[in-house]
Amino acid sequence: MTTATATPPTTAPRPAARTTSSSALQQSLTLAWRNVVKIRHQPEALMDVSLQPIIFTVLFVFVFGGAIAGDWHDYLTYLVPGILVQTLMFATGGIGVALNNDITKGVFDRFRSLPIARSAPLVGAVLADVVRYATSIVVLFAFVTALGFRTTEGLPAAVLAVLVGIAFAMCLSWLFVWIGLVVRSAGAVQGIGFLAMFPLVFGSSALVAVDTLPGWLQAFTRNNPVTHLIDTIRGLLLGGPVAGPLAWTAGWAALLLVVFVPLAMRAYRRRV
Amino acid sequence: MENTIEATGLELSYGETRALAGVDLSAPAGTVLGVLGPNGAGKTTAVRVLATLLRADSGTARICGHDVATEPDRVRGLIGLTGQYASVDEDLTGRQNLVMIGRLLGLSRPEAHARATELLGQFSLTDAGGRSAKTYSGGMRRRLDLAASLVNRPRVLFLDEPTTGLDPRSRNEVWDTVRGLVDDGTTVLLTTQYLEEADELADDIVVFDEGSVVARGTSDELKARTGAQTLTVRPRDRADLPRVLAVLQQVSGAVPTTDARGTSSVPVPNEAVLGAVFDRLTGQGIAVSELAVRLPSLDDVFFALTGHGAEDETPTDSRQEALA
Numbered sequence: 001m002t003t004a005t006a007t008p009p010t011t012a013p014r015p016a017a018r019t020t021s022s023s024a025l026q027q028s029l030t031l032a033w034r035n036v037v038k039i040r041h042q043p044e045a046l047m048d049v050s051l052q053p054i055i056f057t058v059l060f061v062f063v064f065g066g067a068i069a070g071d072w073h074d075y076l077t078y079l080v081p082g083i084l085v086q087t088l089m090f091a092t093g094g095i096g097v098a099l100n101n102d103i104t105k106g107v108f109d110r111f112r113s114l115p116i117a118r119s120a121p122l123v124g125a126v127l128a129d130v131v132r133y134a135t136s137i138v139v140l141f142a143f144v145t146a147l148g149f150r151t152t153e154g155l156p157a158a159v160l161a162v163l164v165g166i167a168f169a170m171c172l173s174w175l176f177v178w179i180g181l182v183v184r185s186a187g188a189v190q191g192i193g194f195l196a197m198f199p200l201v202f203g204s205s206a207l208v209a210v211d212t213l214p215g216w217l218q219a220f221t222r223n224n225p226v227t228h229l230i231d232t233i234r235g236l237l238l239g240g241p242v243a244g245p246l247a248w249t250a251g252w253a254a255l256l257l258v259v260f261v262p263l264a265m266r267a268y269r270r271r272v
Numbered sequence: 273m274e275n276t277i278e279a280t281g282l283e284l285s286y287g288e289t290r291a292l293a294g295v296d297l298s299a300p301a302g303t304v305l306g307v308l309g310p311n312g313a314g315k316t317t318a319v320r321v322l323a324t325l326l327r328a329d330s331g332t333a334r335i336c337g338h339d340v341a342t343e344p345d346r347v348r349g350l351i352g353l354t355g356q357y358a359s360v361d362e363d364l365t366g367r368q369n370l371v372m373i374g375r376l377l378g379l380s381r382p383e384a385h386a387r388a389t390e391l392l393g394q395f396s397l398t399d400a401g402g403r404s405a406k407t408y409s410g411g412m413r414r415r416l417d418l419a420a421s422l423v424n425r426p427r428v429l430f431l432d433e434p435t436t437g438l439d440p441r442s443r444n445e446v447w448d449t450v451r452g453l454v455d456d457g458t459t460v461l462l463t464t465q466y467l468e469e470a471d472e473l474a475d476d477i478v479v480f481d482e483g484s485v486v487a488r489g490t491s492d493e494l495k496a497r498t499g500a501q502t503l504t505v506r507p508r509d510r511a512d513l514p515r516v517l518a519v520l521q522q523v524s525g526a527v528p529t530t531d532a533r534g535t536s537s538v539p540v541p542n543e544a545v546l547g548a549v550f551d552r553l554t555g556q557g558i559a560v561s562e563l564a565v566r567l568p569s570l571d572d573v574f575f576a577l578t579g580h581g582a583e584d585e586t587p588t589d590s591r592q593e594a595l596a
């Protein structure tokens with residue numbers, strides 16, 4: 001320090017509003033709140049998940065029901081776990097479209113320029129979708145209860161069934177997060193989502209018992225994660241084995257996370 | 273003392289398109305760096321690299337001494353960004369947009385609301401704060417976007433064409449806001465198509481063209497580079513135009529040009545010629561409605577440097593024509 005160098009023409013920079021950085025969880029919850037607020041602003045965003053369970057029930061019970069099982073009441077009982085899972089599966093697809101829109105509209109540019117966890121916008125979106133899942137399940141139970149459906153295993157088991165279903169949906173939604181990030185347009189996201197969904201949903205024990213299927217299809221259906229999930233939920237709602245299918249379901253859920261969370265994060269970092 | 277914004281040799285290509293071809297930028301603390309350039313010059317790309325949204329293929333950039341590529345989180349904690357296209361969430365209200373960002377930055381709920389109220393007031397959005405941003409006009413949206421980039425009181429602010437689409441009053445408000453921030457020590461990098469804006473706000477200006485810096489300096493330095501001043505005359509009676517042109521040519525020795533309104537201009541070395549022109553015109557009994565000598569505008573400079581105007585949509589085409 002020999003001479004007094006010319007002082008730059010600045011006042012002291014103001015301190016940042018607050019230096020403690022909130023946790024990644026807090027950030028994810030804030031972004032989940034954002035998505036829930038969006039739903040509140042336009043409740044029609046819940047239209048798909050509220051109508052689907054009703055349409056599926058009516059369609060399968062009354063259109064196919066007579067042909068498949070004779071008595072539609074018995075078939076309704078068989079069908080409820082399957083429809084519950086189906087509606088959850090289709091509800092997961094929406095996240096890809098929503099994320100794709102966010103990116104094209106530039107909202108994510110703002111998030112990416114903030115000092116927040118990279119994962120927060122994606123985790124927030126996954127968390128917010130619980131509202132969609134819960135809506136579809138509430139509508140389904142209200143509708144089928146009115147039609148005479150009753151669970152046999154008691155309320156705690158039924159609650160557990162719902163939680164398992166939602167947890168699995170949250171894991172599966174990472175597949176659609178990834179698709180939503182790598183595919184360019186929202187329309188294509190939807191198309192690819194349905195393509196992936198149809199064999200999983202319909203090649204399962206949702207509509208008919210696996211034993212009635214031809215052998216080659218049984219091989220697929222028995223190993224379909226959706227079958228394991230439906231069997232778990234059927235066990236919890238109507239009785240039957242739970243531990244085995246639950247273990248398989250948990251394994252599949254873990255696999256989905258291990259594969260698609262890193263893929264989605266990588267796609268998110270790359271997407272400009 | 274290190275510059276607050278310091279970039280050297282930034283290069284970035286989108287496939288075949290060379291968006292940045294070795295760009296150097298620097299801005300000392302508390303100054304405004306204006307980045308001028310025609311469409312496609314690489315301004316937005318440079319801003320996105322500096323704001324950690326894009327990674328340069330080569331070169332380095334530091335914000336307050338932190339490398340944007342290796343310490344992006346440190347950099348994000350220091351910067352605010354208003355992108356070229358408003359990045360507000362249209363389904364949220366103005367207030368919710370600001371509260372969300374405050375919460376993401378770790379403010380408590382009451383703190384985030386207080387900051388939102390403050391910013392809504394500062395940007396004349398108090399009344400609209402409760403409305404969904406979808407219902408905002410273009411200018412309101414841009415103001416909200418600007419407010420959103422200030423929630424964390426950034427030390428470095430990137431503004432990518434912040435006043436495009438704003439009416440003159442809103443533009444002046446944005447300029448005042450920028451001046452206020454700079455007075456408080458914020459360093460601002462601002463891209464613009466409006467030469468007047470760079471003239472008003474920027475301490476230093478760099479001119480981009482096709483991914484490279486083609487000129488840099490203060491507004492006055494850049495104007496001085498084109499040298500000559502311009503003398504303009506408009507005769508009251510258009511019939512006098514030929515005689516006016518003759519006078520201009522005699523005095524300046526250069527060939528004058530005339531625009532559609534009948535205003536003739538000619539480059540002159542200094543304002544001393546004004547007297548001579550005036551004497552000759554009055555001597556011949558020519559009445560004029562306009563007679564002036566002006567410094568070159570940044571428009572002139574821009575044209576001289578890039579070979580095409582600031583609003584020129586197809587820079588490459590005009591260049592090819594010039595070569596052909």
Ligand SMILES: Nc1ncnc2c1ncn2[C@@H]1O[C@H](COP(=O)(O)OP(=O)(O)OP(=O)(O)O)[C@@H](O)[C@H]1O
Nearest residue numbers: 286289291309310311312313314315316317318356
């Ligand atoms: N995502 C992208 N993919 C491919 N090319 C791109 C992409 N973004 C920009 N470019 C190209 O890179 C060049 C620089 O673009 P950039 O957006 O940085 O220009 P700009 O100076 O901001 O222009 P403007 O004044 O129109 O905003 C242009 O030729 C543009 O076509």
Ligand SMILES: [Mg+2]
Nearest residue numbers: 315316317356
């Ligand atoms: Mg641009």
